[in-house]
Amino acid sequence: MSEKIVVIGEARDGELRNVTFEAIAAAKQIQSDGEIVGVLCGKENLEQQAQEMIYYGANRVVTVAHDNLETYTPEGYGQAVLAVIEAESPGGIVMGHTSIGKDLTPKLASKLGSGLVSDAVEIQTDGDEVTFIRPIYSGKAFEKKVITSGLTFVTIRPNNIAMSERDESRTGEVTAKEVDITDLRTVIKDVIRKASEGVDLSEANVIVAGGRGVKSADGFKPLYELADALGGAVGASRGACDADYCDYSLQIGQTGKVVTPDLYIAVGISGAIQHLAGMSNSKVIVAINKDAESNIFNVADYGIVGDLFEIIPLLIEEVKQLK
Amino acid sequence: MNIYVLLKKTFDTEEKIAVSGGVIEDDGAEFIINPYDEYAVEEAINQRDAHGGEVTVVTVGDEDSEKQLRTALAMGADKAVLINTEDDLEDGDQFTTAKVLEAFFADKEADLILAGNVAIDEASGQVGPRLASSLGISYVTTVTSLKIDGETVNIEKDVEGDVEIIETSLPLLVTCQQGLNDPRYPSLPGIMKAKKKPLEELEIDDLDLDEDDVEAKTRTTDIFLPPEKEAGRVLEGDVQDQVKELISLLKNEAKVL
Numbered sequence: 001m002s003e004k005i006v007v008i009g010e011a012r013d014g015e016l017r018n019v020t021f022e023a024i025a026a027a028k029q030i031q032s033d034g035e036i037v038g039v040l041c042g043k044e045n046l047e048q049q050a051q052e053m054i055y056y057g058a059n060r061v062v063t064v065a066h067d068n069l070e071t072y073t074p075e076g077y078g079q080a081v082l083a084v085i086e087a088e089s090p091g092g093i094v095m096g097h098t099s100i101g102k103d104l105t106p107k108l109a110s111k112l113g114s115g116l117v118s119d120a121v122e123i124q125t126d127g128d129e130v131t132f133i134r135p136i137y138s139g140k141a142f143e144k145k146v147i148t149s150g151l152t153f154v155t156i157r158p159n160n161i162a163m164s165e166r167d168e169s170r171t172g173e174v175t176a177k178e179v180d181i182t183d184l185r186t187v188i189k190d191v192i193r194k195a196s197e198g199v200d201l202s203e204a205n206v207i208v209a210g211g212r213g214v215k216s217a218d219g220f221k222p223l224y225e226l227a228d229a230l231g232g233a234v235g236a237s238r239g240a241c242d243a244d245y246c247d248y249s250l251q252i253g254q255t256g257k258v259v260t261p262d263l264y265i266a267v268g269i270s271g272a273i274q275h276l277a278g279m280s281n282s283k284v285i286v287a288i289n290k291d292a293e294s295n296i297f298n299v300a301d302y303g304i305v306g307d308l309f310e311i312i313p314l315l316i317e318e319v320k321q322l323k
Numbered sequence: 324m325n326i327y328v329l330l331k332k333t334f335d336t337e338e339k340i341a342v343s344g345g346v347i348e349d350d351g352a353e354f355i356i357n358p359y360d361e362y363a364v365e366e367a368i369n370q371r372d373a374h375g376g377e378v379t380v381v382t383v384g385d386e387d388s389e390k391q392l393r394t395a396l397a398m399g400a401d402k403a404v405l406i407n408t409e410d411d412l413e414d415g416d417q418f419t420t421a422k423v424l425e426a427f428f429a430d431k432e433a434d435l436i437l438a439g440n441v442a443i444d445e446a447s448g449q450v451g452p453r454l455a456s457s458l459g460i461s462y463v464t465t466v467t468s469l470k471i472d473g474e475t476v477n478i479e480k481d482v483e484g485d486v487e488i489i490e491t492s493l494p495l496l497v498t499c500q501q502g503l504n505d506p507r508y509p510s511l512p513g514i515m516k517a518k519k520k521p522l523e524e525l526e527i528d529d530l531d532l533d534e535d536d537v538e539a540k541t542r543t544t545d546i547f548l549p550p551e552k553e554a555g556r557v558l559e560g561d562v563q564d565q566v567k568e569l570i571s572l573l574k575n576e577a578k579v580l
Contacts, residue, residue, distance in 0.1 A: 074452065074462060099483045103464045106417070106452035115418050115540025118447040131544065136445055140340040141347065144545040149538075185461045186491040193485050200483050206579075230580075241501075248467075248502040249484040254336045254443050255358050255501055263579040274336045281549060284577040286569065292557070301555035302572055304565050314566040322570065322580060 003091025004035045005152075008081055009053055009061075010100055011042065016049050018203060019096030019156070021056040021163035026156050027094045028057060028164070029123045030130050035059045037088055041080045043070035047174055054172040057164045061174045062088070068181040071188045072100050076181050078107050083179040085112070092152030098202065101155045114151040121160040121260070138254040138277035158203045159260055194247060199233040201250065206232025206263045209252055209279070212239040213268020213289060213308060220246055222312040223267060229319040235259065235279075237269045253278035268308050271296030288312070324376030324471075326367045327431070328400065329424065329438035329451065332384060332391040333357040336443065345545045356391045359439025361506040362499035366469060367437050368399040369504065374471060376434070377401045381427065383420050385409035389522065396517035397509030403522040411527050416539040417445075421453035423537055426530035428458055436496040440465045448498070455496035463489055465500040 005027040009020040027036045038053035038061035040046045050061035064080040081104070085093065093108070095101045097119045109116040120132040121142075132145045132154055147153075201207065208227040210220050220234065227234045235257070236250040252259055254274040264282035269275060271287070271294055279285070280299045287300035288308050297303045304311055334340070335353035342348065356364070367378045379402045380395040382388045392403035406423055408415065415423075428436075438451040448464070455462035467486070468479035471493070478489040481500045509517070527537065556572075558565040574580040 078456075099465070102448050103452065106449040107456040107462075109418070109449065110421065110453040110456035113418075115416060116447070116449055117541055118417075118449060136546070137334065137340050137347075138443060138446065139549065141342060141546055141548050143543045144547075145541050145543055147540065148542045149540050186463065186489060188487050189490055190488040191482070191485055192488065202483060247484070248500075249481055251501065258446075263573065263577075273339070277336075280552060284573065284579050285555070286573070297557060298554050299552045301577065302569055303555060303557040304562075304569060305557060306562055306565070310562055311566060314563060315569070318566055318570045319580075322574070 003031060004037060004088060005031050005092040005094060006037050006039055006085060006088055006090040007053070007058060008093065008095040008101075008104070009038050009040045009049065010096055010098060011040070011049055016052050017096065017098065018163065019098060019158040020053065022158065022161045023094045023096055023156055024053065024057045025163045026123055026154070026161045027092070029125060029161070030092055030094070030152060034091070037062060037090065039081055039084045040064070041069045041077050043067060050174040054170050054174070055166045055168055057170070058172060060172040063174065063176050064179050065176060066179065066181045068184055071191075073184060073186050073188065074103055074107050075184050075186055077104055078111070079181050080179050081108060082111055084177060087177070090151070092154070095155050097155035097157045105153070105155050109153055112151060114153050115147055115149070117145045117147065117154045119157050120154050121157050123161065135258065135281070138258050139281045140277050157260070159205070194249065199231065201233045201235055201257055201259060204233035204259070204261050206230040206265075207235045207252075207259055207261045207282070208232060208265045208267060209235035209237065209269060210240050210245065210267045211237035211269030212243060214240060214245060215268075217245045219309070222309075222316065226265070226312055226316050226319065229316055229323070230263070232261070232263070237272070237275045266296050266300070267312065269296050270294045271299065324371065324374045324434045325432055326371055326376055326378045327433050327436045328360070328363045328367045328378065328380045328395065329436065329454070330360045330364065330380050330382045330391060330395060331357045331439070331442045332382070332388050333442055333444045340548065342546050342548055345547075347546060354387065354391065356394055357439050357442045359441055359443070359499055359501070362501065362503045363437035363439055364395045364398055364400060365504045365506040366499060370435065370469070370471060379404060381424070382406065383408055383423050392522060393517050394509060396520045396522070397513040398507055399513065402520065405522065405524045406530070407524055407526055411534060412537065414539055414542060415537065416541045417447050417449035417453060418540045419537045420450050421457065423527060423530065423532065424450065424454050425457045426532050427525070428454070434493045435471070438496065438498045440498040440500045451496055451498040460494045460496055461491050462496040462498070463491060464498040466497045467500050467502040469497060469503070
């Protein structure tokens with residue numbers, strides 16, 4: 001099988017997100033000898049991003065620039081991407097399982113009358129048969145999924161499929177496609193930045209998460225400092241969110257986000273089953289808790305029993321010395 | 324206002340998952356309303372109380388789904404519809420569920436449809452946007468605030484921690500994110516009243532569908548549990564030394580620093 005695969009790219013603050021490159025790598029796994037066509041939407045200046053997609057393995061890229069594509073809306077991006085898909089008639093589509101990916105792909109699947117495997121973390125191929133592995137029950141279990149009819153349409157979880165090496169010697173055609181984006185009933189009036197600077201929770205390699213043991217919103221400050229020193233993001237348990245120590249958008253668990261960073265540092269988190277579901281597939285887990293009987297120590301690779309308010313500042317010092 | 328809620332039953336979040344022969348064992352498991360759908364039910368009731376109208380909760384499920392529908396009625400929803408696919412559909416996927424709902428909504432005049440942002444079991448988050456798309460109405464996912472003024476709807480949407488301020492209009496489908504509201508517990512009088520509220524049961528025949536129309540596009544071939552994590556090392560000694568040891572282990576043994 002050597003069918004064409006369309007990879008829908010995604011930028012944040014003018015920079016392509018890593019998951020875009022991971023999606024290109026995923027497309028290659030699905031279709032080792034098929035053409036990979038990138039799609040990019042935005043207001044203007046998409047050529048450089050298109051080049052990046054080519055450096056990471058796309059054979060060519062189609063851009064759609066329009067004033068109505070400055071911010072993502074399902075209507076605007078839906079029209080743009082559908083126009084490209086209809087022109088390309090690919091055998092498959094890959095996109096990141098991000099906020100935009102989750103929002104856009106079901107619409108595309110509905111319009112295309114297609115199936116969609118969401119949130120794949122691994123792709124296995126055996127001849128022409130492609131199997132996707134995805135977490136269910138927030139990672140308490142995994143399922144293997146195959147496409148039985150129609151498009152091979154998948155979203156991939158950030159941070160799980162390795163991207164290819166960037167190679168500036170790769171070349172490919174970048175074409176601008178004109179699409180008239182009309183009839184937008186939904187308008188983004190404003191965006192209020194609340195997320196921790198720079199590093200997004202779902203894409204973070206390092207997460208420092210706090211629980212009830214952190215005791216207050218102020219208690220989270222050292223966690224932010226540690227996360228900054230490690231180049232990571234801050235997360236929280238439901239307990240900490242319910243107690244208003246931090247925003248619900250930071251919640252990790254069965255309700256909330258499911259994360260798989262390289263390093264997860266659980267601070268003052270007891271480890272309720274719902275929280276473990278959201279983080280136990282992290283590669284390395286560190287637990288810091290004053291209660292040695294806490295459940296969190298059962299999933300931790302390394303644990304320190306003690307007072308987090310004493311331990312975290314020491315950790316920050318050590319990490320800073322490391323750099 | 325004609326308000327609908329899409330609801331799904333899921334395993335209680337306390338449940339441990341057991342797998343046997345590639346399928347999840349659900350014998351004796353406790354089921355609940357999907358937690359994100361609870362926000363949808365609560366929001367629907369609040370919007371009805373503010374703007375008038377009627378709240379109908381709809382589920383695609385089996386006979387046992389009646390329990391979760393009754394809970395939603397006890398919370399304050401007015402009517403419930405159970406689309407029972409147990410006898411007709413073996414292995415539906417999100418395409419299937421969205422098609423069934425599309426057929427159900429074909430002759431309905433829905434002003435507002437609310438759903439959970441994701442179900443905590445299969446977690447695809449597809450059915451809401453798929454349905455809106457096939458009904459030709461706008462949708463906004465992961466909403467944390469919903470204000471309706473006539474036809475105009477002002478929304479706050481969670482986007483990976485940031486908040487988008489959105490203006491759109493009815494008819495509309497939204498999916499609900501944590502932080503939108505605090506779902507109520509059903510009161511005892513509510514539970515008593517719920518027993519008498521209308522609960523309509525439909526099968527896919529009643530929706531003029533046959534199995535071929537809704538045949539799944541994807542198939543689950545296996546389900547397995549992640550490898551058990553072995554309990555790790557709890558460090559010992561002076562706090563300062565423990566911290567130093569931890570850093571060294573993360574750097575040299577785990578190689579994550």
